Amino acid sequence: MKQDIILAGVGGQGILSIAYTLDQAALLRNLYLKQAEVHGMAQRGGAVQSHLRLSDKVIYSDLIPKGKADLLLCVELLETLRYLDFLNPEGRIITSRVPFKNIPEYPDEENLASRIRDTGKAVIIDSDKLSREAGHPKSQNMVMLGAASLDLILDENTLTESIRLLFEGKGEKMVNINLKAFQLGRDAAAVQK
Amino acid sequence: MQDEILLGDEAVALGAVHAGLTSGYSYPGTPASEIMEYLIRLQGKEGSHQAHWCVNEKVAYEEALGVSYAGKRTIVSMKHVGLNVAADPFMNSSITRINGGLVLVVADDPGMHSSQNEQDSRYFADFAQVVCLEPANHQEAYDMTRIAFDISEKMQMPVMVRLVTRLAHSRARVKTTAPRGENGMKIPEGRDWTLLPVNARRRFKELVEAQSELKKLSEESGFNQLSLNNRNESIGIIASGIGYNYVMENFLDTEERPSLLKISVYPVPDALIRRLAEHVDTLLVVEEGYPFIERRIKGLYGIPGTIIQGKLSGHLPESGELNPDAVRQALTLFGEKSIGNSSEIPSRPPQLCRGCPHIDTFKALNTVLEDYSQASVFSDIGCYTLGALPPYQAIDTCVCMGASVSMAKGGADAGIHPSIGVIGDSTFAHSGITPLLDAASVDTNMTLVIVDNASVAMTGGQPTFATGEILRKLVAGIGVDEKHIRIITPLPKNLEANIRVLKEEMEHNGLSVIISSRECVQEARRRKKGDR
Numbered sequence: 001m002k003q004d005i006i007l008a009g010v011g012g013q014g015i016l017s018i019a020y021t022l023d024q025a026a027l028l029r030n031l032y033l034k035q036a037e038v039h040g041m042a043q044r045g046g047a048v049q050s051h052l053r054l055s056d057k058v059i060y061s062d063l064i065p066k067g068k069a070d071l072l073l074c075v076e077l078l079e080t081l082r083y084l085d086f087l088n089p090e091g092r093i094i095t096s097r098v099p100f101k102n103i104p105e106y107p108d109e110e111n112l113a114s115r116i117r118d119t120g121k122a123v124i125i126d127s128d129k130l131s132r133e134a135g136h137p138k139s140q141n142m143v144m145l146g147a148a149s150l151d152l153i154l155d156e157n158t159l160t161e162s163i164r165l166l167f168e169g170k171g172e173k174m175v176n177i178n179l180k181a182f183q184l185g186r187d188a189a190a191v192q193k
Numbered sequence: 194m195q196d197e198i199l200l201g202d203e204a205v206a207l208g209a210v211h212a213g214l215t216s217g218y219s220y221p222g223t224p225a226s227e228i229m230e231y232l233i234r235l236q237g238k239e240g241s242h243q244a245h246w247c248v249n250e251k252v253a254y255e256e257a258l259g260v261s262y263a264g265k266r267t268i269v270s271m272k273h274v275g276l277n278v279a280a281d282p283f284m285n286s287s288i289t290r291i292n293g294g295l296v297l298v299v300a301d302d303p304g305m306h307s308s309q310n311e312q313d314s315r316y317f318a319d320f321a322q323v324v325c326l327e328p329a330n331h332q333e334a335y336d337m338t339r340i341a342f343d344i345s346e347k348m349q350m351p352v353m354v355r356l357v358t359r360l361a362h363s364r365a366r367v368k369t370t371a372p373r374g375e376n377g378m379k380i381p382e383g384r385d386w387t388l389l390p391v392n393a394r395r396r397f398k399e400l401v402e403a404q405s406e407l408k409k410l411s412e413e414s415g416f417n418q419l420s421l422n423n424r425n426e427s428i429g430i431i432a433s434g435i436g437y438n439y440v441m442e443n444f445l446d447t448e449e450r451p452s453l454l455k456i457s458v459y460p461v462p463d464a465l466i467r468r469l470a471e472h473v474d475t476l477l478v479v480e481e482g483y484p485f486i487e488r489r490i491k492g493l494y495g496i497p498g499t500i501i502q503g504k505l506s507g508h509l510p511e512s513g514e515l516n517p518d519a520v521r522q523a524l525t526l527f528g529e530k531s532i533g534n535s536s537e538i539p540s541r542p543p544q545l546c547r548g549c550p551h552i553d554t555f556k557a558l559n560t561v562l563e564d565y566s567q568a569s570v571f572s573d574i575g576c577y578t579l580g581a582l583p584p585y586q587a588i589d590t591c592v593c594m595g596a597s598v599s600m601a602k603g604g605a606d607a608g609i610h611p612s613i614g615v616i617g618d619s620t621f622a623h624s625g626i627t628p629l630l631d632a633a634s635v636d637t638n639m640t641l642v643i644v645d646n647a648s649v650a651m652t653g654g655q656p657t658f659a660t661g662e663i664l665r666k667l668v669a670g671i672g673v674d675e676k677h678i679r680i681i682t683p684l685p686k687n688l689e690a691n692i693r694v695l696k697e698e699m700e701h702n703g704l705s706v707i708i709s710s711r712e713c714v715q716e717a718r719r720r721k722k723g724d725r
Binding site for chain 1: 196227359439441516538540543545546576579584
């Protein structure tokens with residue numbers, strides 16, 4: 001049992017929080033994990049990605065080879081296309097339809113969405129709308145984790161327990177917002193299956 | 194004990210604490226910052242250590258030397274270019290007869306994710322003739338840091354632990370072992386710490402004589418592992434550090450794995466390499482960083498009868514970071530099919546945060562400089578280096594910590610006017626004070642802008658040493674004329690006033706220092722949330 005996941009987005013969108021939730025869940029399920037992340041300069045509004053590998057056997061490389069990722073989980077529309085060459089032919093894409101426009105020539109959104117749709121492997125989610133419904137626009141990352149959860153080798157209970165652990169320090173209200181965001185994302189993806 | 198999920202940096206920090214650490218020292222720098230961050234976070238939870246951010250890496254190293262002198266265990270961590278700053282104490286400490294274990298952790302940044310070069314610190318360990326440990330994974334990062342203290346005390350010299358970005362900033366599970374207590378106080382006797390020529394000559398001879406013992410240590414270390422495949426005598430692989438992971442990734446089936454020498458302890462274990470070379474026709478060397486091992490093996494004549502492949506032969510890229518795909522190619526396996534390439538995507542470079550004070554400083558500076566044809570802006574290392582990118586394109590240079598001040602002086606000496614330096618408060622404290630003293634002594638016709646945001650912002654908001662009133666007094670104390678020390682507040686509403694101040698000081702025929710002072714927006718937010 002193994003799964004290689006590319007997490008992607010823009011610095012500040014909470015990519016690393018998704019990664020920590022998955023790391024903790026992997027520990028709860030006693031899986032091996034390796035998770036390479038980006039710190040420093042790129043975190044200032046630049047493209048941010050994390051390679052996350054889960055397995056019941058020893059994992060060697062911190063980086064996923066090209067063409068080997070099972071899942072591309074992205075919190076931003078354009079960033080999804082940056083990592084397509086990592087995906088294996090059976091891989092799945094779970095992405096937000098929401099653009100993060102902090103560059104001068106952001107491409108046409110419809111064109112980006114149709115390029116992603118054309119892969120025939122994508123679930124596209126309105127994470128902005130669902131995060132507001134959950135109670136906080138910053139919970140888009142957990143919406144996307146929920147949307148991806150149907151494709152993860154980690155079960156729903158383990159993931160929600162991990163979300164609880166990650167946010168419990170910030171109070172019960174934040175725990176509930178993030179759990180709701182997770183559930184809304186999961187439901188939205190289920191409809192598209 | 195239960196497994197913990199740790200960054201490579203954190204595994205090093207925890208290993209040091211469990212090895213009986215008395216005190217740790219560092220200056221922030223990606224990818225090494227999280228070592229000290231974690232040492233600080235562990236205080237009161239694990240161990241009884243102190244943990245200190247220092248004003249620069251040289252100071253950090255020397256403070257660590259003081260701890261070692263007292264017979265206690267100490268760790269000093271920095272990024273690769275930080276060791277250039279600490280090179281003086283590091284090189285000399287190899288002959289001081291280290292007392293308490295001194296472990297230097299250097300995090301290299303191949304691929305330059307957040308650095309101005311990708312120098313390979315193994316050359317520094319070789320230069321100082323000390324042991325270097327290069328973990329391949331998180332468990333080794335923990336275990337080897339613990340062992341590094343024992344080696345340091347046994348060999349009475351500093352030991353380097355070399356990390357690279359991909360290990361420093363990757364998370365994995367680590368099993369910990371029972372902690373050890375701190376050393377007691379033990380002041381050294383004799384003259385070994387006084388490096389007068391009479392002592393240094395004797396000690397250097399002893400260092401040279403100790404090399405055979407270091408070689409033996411490396412050749413017998415369990416971290417250097419040779420496994421021979423008797424069914425394959427054509428190719429053998431030498432893989433060091435995380436290069437080992439990329440090789441293993443491509444040979445998950447152990448039956449197919451060629452003979453493999455994993456190197457994680459230096460000096461280079463020559464005897465193990467010879468045994469591998471005798472077994473195969475071709476050696477492929479896979480190492481992250483420069484072709485350090487490959488060069489050594491090739492030497493002038495190489496190994497007669499053996500083909501040596503690696504970076505020098507073009508089988509692996511000589512610049513940038515290794516990855517499983519580059520190693521796969523060197524092993525001449527075919528790449529996996531993927532569903533599409535990712536070209537034609539606009540890049541998304543990092544940028545200054547919304548509301549960042551540097552934006553207001555650069556806007557004012559750019560406006561003033563429109564009136565000058567020859568202006569040059571010498572800048573430095575920090576968030577404000579992003580001012581080099583559009584839309585500001587406000588700075589012309591970035592070389593190394595503190596160079597903005599000294600280069601602005603040199604530029605002025607050469608006749609550039611206005612010759613402007615732009616440096617952050619922490620970088621100024623790190624390496625800007627001494628060159629400003631130089632400029633003040635001759636009242637150089639230059640303008641230094643110190644962008645004071647009261648934190649080491651790029652690396653995550655570590656504390657700074659010279660900000661606000663201390664900074665102003667420091668500049669005055671150096672001898673800059675108080676009339677030409679100006680304080681401005683970089684805010685949109687002050688743009689016109691700030692332009693006036695900058696213009697006046699550029700027109701002053703002598704040294705001016707403008708302190709542009711407003712707190713980092715990220716830091717202000719953290720403070721309001723109570724995270725600081």
